[in-house]
Amino acid sequence: xxxxxxxxxxxxxVEAADESLKQLGIRDILFEYENGTLFLRGEVPSYxxxxxxxxxxxxxxxxxxxxxxxxxxxxKPR
Numbered sequence: 001x002x003x004x005x006x007x008x009x010x011x012x013x014v015e016a017a018d019e020s021l022k023q024l025g026i027r028d029i030l031f032e033y034e035n036g037t038l039f040l041r042g043e044v045p046s047y048x049x050x051x052x053x054x055x056x057x058x059x060x061x062x063x064x065x066x067x068x069x070x071x072x073x074x075x076k077p078r
Contacts (some may be wrong), residue, residue, distance in 0.1 A: 007032075013031075015059055017031050023036070023056075024056060025051070029042040029044075030044065033062075034075075036062065036065060037065040037067060038060070038067070039067045041069045042070050043072075044070055044073070053068065053070060054066050
């Protein structure tokens with residue numbers, strides 16, 4: 001695969017990942033794809049959400065590894 005093909009594929013893959021998460025009601029997660037590895041970055045309110053993100057993207061064609069660097073940020077009590 002050429003560098004240009006790799007960039008186009010990565011763009012399609014990130015778009016598919018973003019759509020998968022929107023269906024779960026999760027937004028504002030950043031994706032970076034490199035040589036089969038999908039890096040996930042951002043913040044979510046629970047470990048449940050962090051796990052759901054990983055489950056949603058691991059099934060995408062071309063993803064051989066997921067690096068889940070999403071942070072769990074709990075809301076401060078009032």
